[in-house]
Amino acid sequence: QVQLVQSGAEVKKPGASVKVSCKASGYTFTSYAIHWVRQAPGQGLEWMGWINDGNRNTKYSQKFQGRVTITWDTSATTAYMELSSLRSEDTALYYCARSTGSTYDYWGQGTLVTVSS
Amino acid sequence: QSALTQPPSASGSPGQSVTISCTGTSSDVGGYKYVSWYQQHPGKAPRLMIYEVSKRPSGVPERFSGSKSGNTASLTVSGLQAEDEADYYCSSYAGNSNFVFGTGTKVTVL
Numbered sequence: 753q754v755q756l757v758q759s760g761a762e763v764k765k766p767g768a769s770v771k772v773s774c775k776a777s778g779y780t781f782t783s784y785a786i787h788w789v790r791q792a793p794g795q796g797l798e799w800m801g802w803i804n805d806g807n808r809n810t811k812y813s814q815k816f817q818g819r820v821t822i823t824w825d826t827s828a829t830t831a832y833m834e835l836s837s838l839r840s841e842d843t844a845l846y847y848c849a850r851s852t853g854s855t856y857d858y859w860g861q862g863t864l865v866t867v868s869s
Numbered sequence: 870q871s872a873l874t875q876p877p878s879a880s881g882s883p884g885q886s887v888t889i890s891c892t893g894t895s896s897d898v899g900g901y902k903y904v905s906w907y908q909q910h911p912g913k914a915p916r917l918m919i920y921e922v923s924k925r926p927s928g929v930p931e932r933f934s935g936s937k938s939g940n941t942a943s944l945t946v947s948g949l950q951a952e953d954e955a956d957y958y959c960s961s962y963a964g965n966s967n968f969v970f971g972t973g974t975k976v977t978v979l
Contacts, residue, residue, distance in 0.1 A: 787968070796872070796973040797907070797915065797958050802966075811966040814870060847914060854903035854962040855920040862914055 754778040756848055756860035763866045769836040772863045774848030781829040785851045788822060788833040791862075792844040802851065803831060838867045870963055873898060873971035880977040881949045889974045891942040891959030897969055899940035903962035906935055906944045910955045918957075919944060946976070954978045 759773040774786060787802040801812035803822045810822050816835070824831040831848055846863045849856035874892040881887040891898065891906075898904055904922045907915035917926055919935035922942060932947040942961070946953050959971035 789970070797960075797970040799960075799968045799970055802968070804966075813967070854901075854960070854968065855905050855917060856907070856915070856960070857917050857926065859914040859916075
């Protein structure tokens with residue numbers, strides 16, 4: 753069965769970086785794209801960016817351009833999302849999601865990132 | 870890229886129907902047949918309910934349906950059940966490999 757298992761919760765200081773992993777299993781990893789979506793406490797879903805299945809190109813939301821980097825390791829069937837220059841507003845639950853086209857059909861369990869001094 | 874606009878809340882009694890709107894622009898909702906809907910229960914990851922405007926994935930009850938007219942997409946839940954109480958989000962392709970979510974709607978079953 754398809755599974756996306758994310759790394760554990762992180763606590764970071766303002767200005768630091770965080771790297772969240774998303775381990776995929778149960779399907780051919782390189783046949784699907786991976787998107788990253790975040791959800792601040794009590795707030796809605798926010799699209800951050802994605803890595804394309806075909807050519808491994810990435811696209812980031814303008815809001816995060818310059819601060820976010822999405823990569824993947826095909827041998828480890830794992831995708832990564834690194835967010836730098838963290839500020840308190842980045843405290844959120846970060847999800848990875850598998851996509852076919854524009855549809856997110858499987859989601860990770862979420863990784864809580866807390867930014868606090 | 871601005872978030873798609875959804876009503877903050879919607880409600881209905883068991884057995885009734887509720888419809889949630891998702892309004893965007895001709896650059897996202899109105900420009901593509903790539904609108905999807907997600908259900909999220911508290912403390913859980915989102916779940917895909919509708920994709921490509923009106924298609925229902927395997928395992929999603931038939932009482933969930935989607936449609937689109939112009940720049941507004943809609944999700945209708947017919948025959949409301951207690952377990953349908955959740956937050957619902959729309960999502961759309963926004964061109965140039967960008968994507969956008971709606972603001973979210975809390976559905977309450979009275």
